[in-house]
Amino acid sequence: MGLKSVLEGVVRxxxxxxxxxxxxxxxxxxxxxxxxxxxxxxxxxxxxIAAKPGxxxxxxxxxxxxxxxxxxxxxxxxxxxxxxxFKVRSRNSFKRWLKLRLKEANDRVASVKNVAHHYDLSYxxxxxxxxxxxxxxxxxxxxxxxxxxxxxxxxxxxxxxxLCTQPGQTVVEIGCGWGGxxxxxxxxxxVEVDAITLSVEQxxxxxxxxxxxxxxxxxxxxxxxxxxxxxxxxxxxxxxxxEAVGRPNYQEYFDxxxxxxxxxxxxLIHSIGRDAPNVTNAWIDKYxxxxxxxxxxxxxxxxxxxxxxxxxxxxxxxxHYAETIRHWRNRFEAVRPEIAELYDERFCRMWEFYLGIAExxxxxxxxxxxxxxxxxxxxxxxxxxxxIGETERAFARPAKRVA
Numbered sequence: 001m002g003l004k005s006v007l008e009g010v011v012r013x014x015x016x017x018x019x020x021x022x023x024x025x026x027x028x029x030x031x032x033x034x035x036x037x038x039x040x041x042x043x044x045x046x047x048x049i050a051a052k053p054g055x056x057x058x059x060x061x062x063x064x065x066x067x068x069x070x071x072x073x074x075x076x077x078x079x080x081x082x083x084x085x086f087k088v089r090s091r092n093s094f095k096r097w098l099k100l101r102l103k104e105a106n107d108r109v110a111s112v113k114n115v116a117h118h119y120d121l122s123y124x125x126x127x128x129x130x131x132x133x134x135x136x137x138x139x140x141x142x143x144x145x146x147x148x149x150x151x152x153x154x155x156x157x158x159x160x161x162x163l164c165t166q167p168g169q170t171v172v173e174i175g176c177g178w179g180g181x182x183x184x185x186x187x188x189x190x191v192e193v194d195a196i197t198l199s200v201e202q203x204x205x206x207x208x209x210x211x212x213x214x215x216x217x218x219x220x221x222x223x224x225x226x227x228x229x230x231x232x233x234x235x236x237x238x239x240x241x242x243e244a245v246g247r248p249n250y251q252e253y254f255d256x257x258x259x260x261x262x263x264x265x266x267x268l269i270h271s272i273g274r275d276a277p278n279v280t281n282a283w284i285d286k287y288x289x290x291x292x293x294x295x296x297x298x299x300x301x302x303x304x305x306x307x308x309x310x311x312x313x314x315x316x317x318x319x320h321y322a323e324t325i326r327h328w329r330n331r332f333e334a335v336r337p338e339i340a341e342l343y344d345e346r347f348c349r350m351w352e353f354y355l356g357i358a359e360x361x362x363x364x365x366x367x368x369x370x371x372x373x374x375x376x377x378x379x380x381x382x383x384x385x386x387x388i389g390e391t392e393r394a395f396a397r398p399a400k401r402v403a
Contacts, residue, residue, distance in 0.1 A: 081360025175241025
């Protein structure tokens with residue numbers, strides 16, 4: 001199928017003029033929204049985009065094969081996202097299904113490699129566009145006018161409330177990032193935390209933060225695979241790590257969560273999700289999160305059931321991540337020249353495209369955040385959800401802090 005047929009069938013909304021190699025052009029969309037003019041620089045790029053648009057559009061933008069002559073890349077990506085509903089989902093062959101499952105196998109060696117690909121990038125990169133606490137997961141916008149810092153603090157307190165922690169309890173955090181959530185748990189809830197990561201760079205920062213706060217005896221960070229965790233804990237926590245587990249490992253993961261929980265324990269798992277089983281975008285899989293997959297709840301619940309765990313609360317956070325990424329994208333753009341000096345122009349275009357399509361996946365492509373609270377006993381948490389808001393408000397009072 002040629003490029004013209006592919007694009008006319010998909011781009012039905014918006015106002016995009018696409019200049020083609022050889023002098024022709026396509027006028028796409030219904031004329032609504034910002035006017036965009038883009039140019040494909042060669043016949044080779046045109047053929048690649050027609051054959052594999054999910055991969056090649058991003059590659060073309062990164063490598064100069066697709067040049068935006070009028071308008072902004074954020075508007076171009078918004079147009080792609082808004083027209084996603086017109087794309088016909090292809091039926092995956094068994095060969096493609098098997099290939100995807102093998103990519104998601106994520107054994108110990110592959111997991112370290114995949115984590116390093118994204119999270120071992122320079123700390124100087126991430127500190128330029130994240131909030132002060134270095135939270136690299138979905139914030140919680142209690143009010144639309146919240147700053148990123150306020151919404152990330154609200155996220156941490158929302159999670160803390162669902163854990164139902166008590167001073168002196170033990171917590172294990174599977175996937176700790178740069179340590180901010182573990183340190184907040186220890187400070188606000190008076191718990192002890194064992195927090196793990198596979199990122200060497202994140203571990204260095206997390207350990208340094210704990211040392212600077214004099215909390216190394218209460219928050220212990222280590223380079224550990226979740227499959228190698230030992231012992232039992234009052235609380236088990238995992239935020240924005242489950243996407244890296246891979247479908248072949250869901251049962252082992254939730255069996256591990258059950259093994260780590262005390263009989264009266266509580267777990268909270270926070271992950272990107274989708275409305276139905278699908279596949280990871282080819283460009284994202286190749287350049288941003290190799291081996292990653294954001295699951296539908298229907299793919300997760302059977303493993304939870306077989307692990308003997310009880311879902312005591314399930315919450316869907318709609319649009320919160322779209323707003324979070326919008327803040328990141330704006331901050332990234334504000335310091336783009338600095339990031340270009342750290343890396344190069346191609347890297348900046350890659351990350352512009354990544355942040356853009358990530359935001360639009362939560363606005364237009366039925367992705368969201370799910371948080372599942374789990375227990376072994378039905379009485380492990382209160383029987384109404386009122387305690388969540390009450391505990392959040394208590395966290396917000398200075399007297400709640402535990403020295």
